[in-house]
Amino acid sequence: MLSLKIxxxxxxxxxxxxxxxxxxxxxxxxxxxxxxxGGSGSGKxxxxxxxxxLERVKTGxxxxxxxxxxxxxxxxxxxxxxxxxxxxxxxxxxFPGLSxxxxxxxxxxxxxxANADLVQRxxxxxxxxxxxxxxxxxxxxxxxxxxxxxxxxxxxxxxxxIIADEPTASLDLESGEAVGDLLLSVAADxxxxxxxxxxxxxxxxxxxxxxxxxxxxxxxxxxxKDIAA
Amino acid sequence: MIGFxxxxxxxxxxxxxxxxxxxxxxxxxxxxxTLQERSLRLGSxxxxxxxxxxxxAAGSETQLVLSSIFLQPAPLPLVEGAVLTKLSTDPRVxxxxxxxxxxxxxxxxxxxxxxxxxxxxxxxxxxxxxxxLEGEAVLGAAVDLPLGAEIKPMHGTAETGGHTHAGAPYKVxxxxxxTGTPWDRAILxxxxxxxxxxxxxAEHGHEEEHHDEDxxxxxxxxxxxxxxxxxxAEADDxxxxxEMPASQPQKYAFALGxxxxxxxxxxxxGSIDPDAPIVETFGASTPGLPAILVKPKTIADAYRLRQEYxxxxxxxxxxxxxxxxxxxxxxxxxxxLSAVAAGSQGLVAAALVLVTVIHVGQRRRQIGALRAFxxxxxxxxxxxxxxxxxxxALGIGIGFLLxxxxxxxxxxxxxxxxxxxxxxxxxxxxxxxxxAFLGFAAVLAAIPALLAYRQSPAxxxxx
Numbered sequence: 053m054l055s056l057k058i059x060x061x062x063x064x065x066x067x068x069x070x071x072x073x074x075x076x077x078x079x080x081x082x083x084x085x086x087x088x089x090g091g092s093g094s095g096k097x098x099x100x101x102x103x104x105x106l107e108r109v110k111t112g113x114x115x116x117x118x119x120x121x122x123x124x125x126x127x128x129x130x131x132x133x134x135x136x137x138x139x140x141x142x143x144x145x146x147f148p149g150l151s152x153x154x155x156x157x158x159x160x161x162x163x164x165x166a167n168a169d170l171v172q173r174x175x176x177x178x179x180x181x182x183x184x185x186x187x188x189x190x191x192x193x194x195x196x197x198x199x200x201x202x203x204x205x206x207x208x209x210x211x212x213x214i215i216a217d218e219p220t221a222s223l224d225l226e227s228g229e230a231v232g233d234l235l236l237s238v239a240a241d242x243x244x245x246x247x248x249x250x251x252x253x254x255x256x257x258x259x260x261x262x263x264x265x266x267x268x269x270x271x272x273x274x275x276x277k278d279i280a281a
Numbered sequence: 282m283i284g285f286x287x288x289x290x291x292x293x294x295x296x297x298x299x300x301x302x303x304x305x306x307x308x309x310x311x312x313x314x315t316l317q318e319r320s321l322r323l324g325s326x327x328x329x330x331x332x333x334x335x336x337x338a339a340g341s342e343t344q345l346v347l348s349s350i351f352l353q354p355a356p357l358p359l360v361e362g363a364v365l366t367k368l369s370t371d372p373r374v375x376x377x378x379x380x381x382x383x384x385x386x387x388x389x390x391x392x393x394x395x396x397x398x399x400x401x402x403x404x405x406x407x408x409x410x411x412x413x414l415e416g417e418a419v420l421g422a423a424v425d426l427p428l429g430a431e432i433k434p435m436h437g438t439a440e441t442g443g444h445t446h447a448g449a450p451y452k453v454x455x456x457x458x459x460t461g462t463p464w465d466r467a468i469l470x471x472x473x474x475x476x477x478x479x480x481x482x483a484e485h486g487h488e489e490e491h492h493d494e495d496x497x498x499x500x501x502x503x504x505x506x507x508x509x510x511x512x513x514a515e516a517d518d519x520x521x522x523x524e525m526p527a528s529q530p531q532k533y534a535f536a537l538g539x540x541x542x543x544x545x546x547x548x549x550x551g552s553i554d555p556d557a558p559i560v561e562t563f564g565a566s567t568p569g570l571p572a573i574l575v576k577p578k579t580i581a582d583a584y585r586l587r588q589e590y591x592x593x594x595x596x597x598x599x600x601x602x603x604x605x606x607x608x609x610x611x612x613x614x615x616x617x618l619s620a621v622a623a624g625s626q627g628l629v630a631a632a633l634v635l636v637t638v639i640h641v642g643q644r645r646r647q648i649g650a651l652r653a654f655x656x657x658x659x660x661x662x663x664x665x666x667x668x669x670x671x672x673x674a675l676g677i678g679i680g681f682l683l684x685x686x687x688x689x690x691x692x693x694x695x696x697x698x699x700x701x702x703x704x705x706x707x708x709x710x711x712x713x714x715x716x717a718f719l720g721f722a723a724v725l726a727a728i729p730a731l732l733a734y735r736q737s738p739a740x741x742x743x744x
Contacts (some may be wrong), residue, residue: 061577090347097743101739101742104653106652106653106737106738106739107737107739108737126293126658127657127658127659130655130657130658131657132657133653133655134654134655134657135655138653139653141650141653141742143646145646145647145650145653145654145742147287147289147647149291149292150284150285150288154284154288156284158285158514158651158654158656159651159654159655159656161282161284161661162282162285162654162655162656162657162664163655163656163657163660164653164657164660170619180543206653206654211657218695237563274628
């Protein structure tokens with residue numbers, strides 16, 4: 053469970069005059085559930101990459117808990133991300149040729165932290181996400197099942213933060229709903245901070261806070277109770 | 282990590298197999314050239330090992346060695362029989378033996394020589410015994426004939442339009458143990474039989490004169506000696522064969538001299554007298570010879586003798602020395618082949634870099650995802666590096682085996698044709714070559730691995 057504090061963040065890409073992302077101040081409380089919305093080109097993906105430690109930050113501070121990841125080296129950011137961030141992507145990014153179980157364990161294995169406890173946890177997570185065949189190869193699964201494997205993978209190392217980028221966009225209505233339910237319930241169980249970039253109105257509705265982005269700036273910040281009101 | 286690499290390779294098995302095949306073929310080419318050249322060098326050196334000094338008539342040194350040691354049929358000028366007589370009695374000479382060739386049977390060269398030479402250059406008999414009569418023959422280990430077989434010598438070879446000699450055939454009485462030299466393919470008979478077959482009374486200065494280009498090198502001169510030699514053998518016909526220990530031919534040193542034989546007169550082209558005992562002391566009237574193998578007593582004697590017999594009408598050579606010169610030529614050919622092999626290896630290496638760089642580019646997203654989900658950069662580097670390195674290393678391993686196999690097949694073909702056994706095998710030096718190849722593969726594999734290492738996960742995922 054980590055809180056996020058962003059100060060004076062500016063992300064530019066070479067060849068572009070204006071920064072693709074400019075945030076003077078943003079705070080997200082630990083354990084909160086935040087929806088991130090905005091059209092394509094709004095800087096949504098860039099923000100996700102920045103807070104996940106995937107993008108190097110040259111200007112500004114991005115502080116998770118007490119760590120300013122903008123200061124981290126690439127290797128340190130990788131290690132920090134592996135330990136603290138559970139990532140769920142629109143395209144799952146599962147590895148064909150490996151079983152569901154192996155996919156869940158792959159990042160841990162590649163970071164050489166996999167042990168018997170983690171393997172046990174992977175089995176538990178498989179049942180948490182309602183998958184019954186740990187040895188099933190992922191390429192033989194439905195898209196909904198694949199995303200559930202991806203969620204299990206994100207949860208393996210009990211991250212303080214779960215970041216999902218359009219987790220339901222490539223799924224049908226029913227699967228999307230199930231994935232939304234799952235994300236909310238696992239985040240609630242673990243008390244993780246949950247940040248979801250999404251267009252899905254039903255998913256947005258169920259989150260506590262909604263941040264709207266446009267042209268790299270935060271143009272809206274509403275609490276769920278405000279919306280309800 | 283290994284599990285991931287194996288799963289990945291399983292998925293891309295076809296591409297992987299092509300990479301392995303390419304590397305294997307390029308490696309095999311280089312390895313085969315190296316092994317073949319080395320085995321040719323070692324094998325021919327071994328073949329010449331027993332022959333310290335060869336004396337022939339003035340002419341080509343190389344041809345003298347090729348004909349006497351590798352039994353390559355070619356016309357050789359003849360050295361006077363007197364030279365053999367002189368060498369035989371020279372105190373510096375352990376033994377000297379004539380080598381007469383020109384006939385063949387079923388593709389095997391028939392070599393006329395002495396029991397002394399057979400004893401000294403082989404390890405003994407696999408079966409049977411040494412020839413003791415003019416009509417007896419001993420087989421090299423690679424001659425596929427049974428004991429007791431009859432051999433009708435053919436003048437020259439069948440390919441060069443030879444004709445079969447009339448007259449009594451030789452009878453096989455022994456088979457030698459393998460020596461790994463071209464002499465394994467030879468049918469050895471008493472030298473006097475060869476002289477007699479060719480009726481060395483050349484009052485019929487016959488067609489051989491014109492045949493010579495076809496590869497018949499015969500002692501067909503020295504006509505005046507022939508009758509005498511033959512006749513003398515005839516005269517001693519009565520000697521009991523069983524009492525002739527082959528190792529002591531001197532005991533039967535019948536002086537060649539006066540005597541005449543109606544037999545010779547009646548059979549011009551000559552034929553053997555199968556029951557005549559063999560004569561191995563060579564008097565002044567010995568017929569001309571294509572080559573004489575000499576075993577000097579000491580190395581100093583060898584050098585002196587060679588010096589002495591390099592003047593005038595004779596030519597003394599150390600086969601080893603002539604071979605060394607041939608190897609120099611062989612070495613040049615090897616360099617060219619090695620350069621071709623290295624070029625093809627370079628091409629394969631370049632192609633591999635191209636393919637893998639493209640491949641890494643195509644998998645940017647996947648590599649980015651690995652990073653995004655927490656794999657360390659070092660892990661990504663290791664995965665890409667190890668994946669390519671494993672393929673190339675496997676290819677190199679297979680290539681070495683393929684090269685060995687190719688060299689062995691080549692050596693076997695060569696052995697079947699020449700009798701020279703080529704020792705094909707790896708030596709320590711090859712280990713260095715293998716390590717050099719692997720080192721190169723390691724560097725090669727690092728190129729795409731570095732590309733993958735440098736990819737920013739965010740950029741890769743966006744792609």
